[in-house]
Amino acid sequence: MESQGTALRSATWRGRLPRALALARNRRRPDGCIRSWAGIVALISSVSAASHDDSDNSHNGALVRAVGIPTWFRRTVLVAVMAITAILAPGVLRLGLDYQVETFLRTDDPELKQAVAHYGEGFTRPDTLCLFGFETVDPLGEGALRTLRALTDELDHMTGVSGVVSVLSAPGLAHLSGEPRRVALDKSRTWRRLLVAFPGDDRRGALACLAVLQPGIDRGEFVRAVKAAAAELPHPDGAAKAPLLHLAGFPFLRETYVRLLKADQVLFVPLSAALTGAFLLLLLPGLGMSLATILIVPLTLVWTFGVLGYLGHSLVLLTATLPTLLMVIAVADAVHMAMRYREARAEGSQRDPAAKIALARTVFPCFLTSLTTVIGFGSLALADVPGLADLGLFAALGVLIAFVLTVTVVPVVLPILTRHLGEGMNSRIRWTSQLGGLARRLGSLPARPVLAVFGVVIVVCLVLASRVEQDSHVTEDLWPDTPIVQSLAWFEHRFVGPVAGEIMITPRSGDLVLPDNVAEVRELLAWVERRDDVIRTISFVDSLDDGLPVAMLGMLNKKPLPMISKDRQAARVIVFFRDLGAIATERYINDLRARAASLQHIDARPVGVQIVATRLVTGLVTEVFDSFLVAFCLISILMAIVFKSIRFGLIALVPNFLPLLITLGFMGAFGYRLRAVAVITFAIAFGLAVDNTIHIMTRFRRERGEQVDVETAVSRALEHVGTAVWTTSLLLLLGFSTLLFSGFRGSHDFGLFACITILAALAGDVLLLPALLRVFGGATSGANSAES
DSSP: OHHHHHHHHHHHHHHHHHHHHHHHHOOSSTTHHHHHHHHHHHHHHHHHHHHHHOOTTOTTSHHHHHHOHHHHSHHHHHHHHHHHHHHHHHHHHHOEEOOOTHHHHOOOOHHHHHHTGGGGGTOOOGGGEEEEEEEESSTTSHHHHHHHHHHHHHHHTSTTEEEEEOTTTSTTTTTOOHHHHHHHHHHOSSSTTTTEEOOBTTBOEEEEEEEEEOTTOOHHHHHHHHHHHHTTOOOTTOOSSOOOOEEESHHHHHHHHHHHHHHHHHHHHHHHHHHHHHHHHHHSSSHHHHHHHHTHHHHHHHHHHHHHHHTTOEEOGGGTTHHHHHHHHHHHHHHHHHHHHHHHHHTTOOHHHHHHHHHHHHHHHHHHHHHHHHHHHHGGGGOOSTTHHHHHHHHHHHHHHHHHHHHHHHHHHHHHHHHHHOOOOHHHHHHHHHHHHHHHHHHTSOHHHHHHHHHHHHHHHHHHHTTOOBOOOTTTTSOTTSHHHHHHHHHHHHSOOSEEEEEEEEESSSOTTSHHHHHHHHHHHHHHHTSTTEEEEEOHHHHHHTTOOGGGGGGGGSTTSOOBOTTSSOEEEEEEEOOOOHHHHHHHHHHHHHHHTTOSSEEEEEESHHHHHHHHHHHHHHHHHHHHHHHHHHHHHHHHHHTTOHHHHHHHHHHHHHHHHHHHHHHHHHTOOBOHHHHHHHHHHHHHHHHHHHHHHHHHHHHHHTTOOHHHHHHHHHHHHHHHHHHHHHHHHHHHHGGGGOSSHHHHHHHHHHHHHHHHHHHIIIIIHHHHHHHHOOOOOHHHHHHO
């Protein structure tokens, strides 16, 4: 009987594959494109059917011969892998680390390029503006001015500082002292709420100064120099210790982002590796099997980052979590193969045949899981946001490399390592086998009550998900107790906000300082400052109101903060905002454009980095969501093709759509906003969550092919793959949970959403999917029955 089954399967492969390959090669007719896609579909279907036909004990069948080539040339495979690893390892050292925010702001959009064109015309970027401030009883007292003078002297001598402005050097104030300086500051429109904050009922007085940095400065080195200088400043009120120096501005914000991301890389990459290794040593029976599985992780990382390094790529802000992602993803398929190897050994097979059986039983479901994960990541490549497409492409490359290494290296090293290091104690085997029994018992719960409970969960999550708002704030990826966040709040309360926008004003005729033009500029700025989200503006009109003669407006073209062009045909207005979010900023931009359309003498348009950042941030969520829909549709079609049934394709998708809905419900319940990190998690987690479903469905279809009833097929499927399902889910959970301890809130939230999605996916696989199969999976296709 076994030989007849082998012959039947060989005939199946000989009959299907040539027809599928011939159909895929047919490109001569006008409908060749359609035929090519049909050939690919036929090829996938033929491999799927053949993998379903493979019986548990026929390791000498055609499928084993087709995929078992690496096991025939073990030494050659190992030498080749070692050689490729040695070649790619130097490429890892070439991989750049470009964690600057500017990499996120790069764009090829002509409109956005026009928004920053004035930076090439002599105007400095407001995101190079740094603010320094400290509290004092008397802001203009001798002690406070002595501290300010010491601070500005230190800043003037620091590398990369273009200029410093304070009450000691500002135009119109530098020559004053004592009461005249106080009166001038109290009346000044230019320096109001910018350089000094007089004491009030709810605050002490404060002094501040501004510094503009040169492009390309090492911000980390600059921040360290500032902190060292701050520690030596005399206290303005005569105390023994140095004053608390508050720092604000985008340079400090960027430095905090970069520092926290680098700290995450240093801490969580080795921590995830150590926890993954310890977890596998605990769960997998024997040191040999554990090492064979863990080996895939460093190989995947070296190969992936080696290729990227040789291609000249760098890790940026959005790809910073890639090492941790690949670490937890790469080992999943290897775990399934190790479990099937242990299963074959328990059935009495020797080590070498057991490795071939494990490969034959897992190669197709592992291929499908890798393909769905690639689709999930690859969908991000459709986004126009810099860095996001790289995340999708780099991760997809890593997943493909992990699959290739899994099907070539693991079946080769499993017999070798288990022979020399042992296969583990029987007690551990019994302990890990209980996970499969647990999955079987959970899957045997009454189907209709389970479906009813999940129906209630879906309704509740839909209600909660409707509360989720889409928005993005400057400091949303930092914890509230982060020093830079507290300093930004301190400055917003006393001086200006953390967000600086720009308006470019040009006259429609004549000189910009003509009375009609100046009057219309004043009207526009008064309208801007009446908005609740605006703290104040700075423009050449403020200098005119402070008494600066028109003939001396050329002074405002000088560094560190040029405000008007030399020919007085263009002027810049800097607008300081509160951090009200990207949606409010976009509303302001649209309102400003509408207001500018009614002007008669001047043209005014919003420009600057704020325009680029707002467009990219607000478009990021939309683009990632669109990418997720593409991934969802592609995976849906793929599942229907693989299981040769729309019904089974839908059954497989339901438990994987549920985790995303539960995560949205969690966000709505606890007040999380729908921002980029959440939607990126959805696209990635969907590709990961479907993996275990594929393994369960593949095993279920195989069991049904042996003419057993649905209840038995579900029970056997969970019994056989339940341990691997639990193990891979717990591995993913463990890997992502390390991010919960990150000092960078963006990484923490990414890990939190991923953990919730994985837990919900596990519940869907061991509870909801079995219930769906038992209620709706009763019929088996005629083709599948005949082949069995």
